[in-house]
Amino acid sequence: MLLARVVGTVVATRKDPRLEGKKLLVVKTVTPDGKDDGNYFVAVDTVEAGFRETVLIVTGGSARMAAECKDRPVDTAIIGIVDTVRLDDEKAVVASARK
């Protein structure tokens, strides 16, 4: 699983019928200390994430196990909205939330 930040949305009219009604977001991966990682994914949103929120994404076959993604052509899903990331060697708590 990876941490990522929501940076955009994807709109697709023609798509696999099993993706209808699913929100597609562009996410950019970040490291646990909040820095950009340089990778992008298009992810199906299962938790009503919003713009600029830090989220938890799951990739690969496991993404299909997320609620609402069973038996659908999905390989990246947003499965959580991150409140905080706490690293043992830093006192600071990396908060995300909406900015």
Place this chain on the structure above:
Amino acid sequence: MYLGKVIGTVVCTAKNPVLEGKKILVVQPLDPQGRPSGKPVIALDSVGAGAGETIYWCRGREASFAWYPAEVPTEATIVAIVDRVNVPGGSKLEPGGRK
């Protein structure tokens, strides 16, 4: 499966319902000698691992089998707490344990 060390925690309030009650940790992968190898990953905990402990974790679709037959959307899961690693030349890995 890979060796790693727990270096932090992630808190999500809004998350996929399947993840409720599951602990999300930040893991730094290690090589058998105990040196960091690669970027930190976000992993679910299935064994009650704690801060600073040496653990091993598995990746990919198999990661969700820790909760089989439940289908949990995870691609990295902590599946054991390491007591000792024996490799030629010795390992600097400390026994897992809270200090």
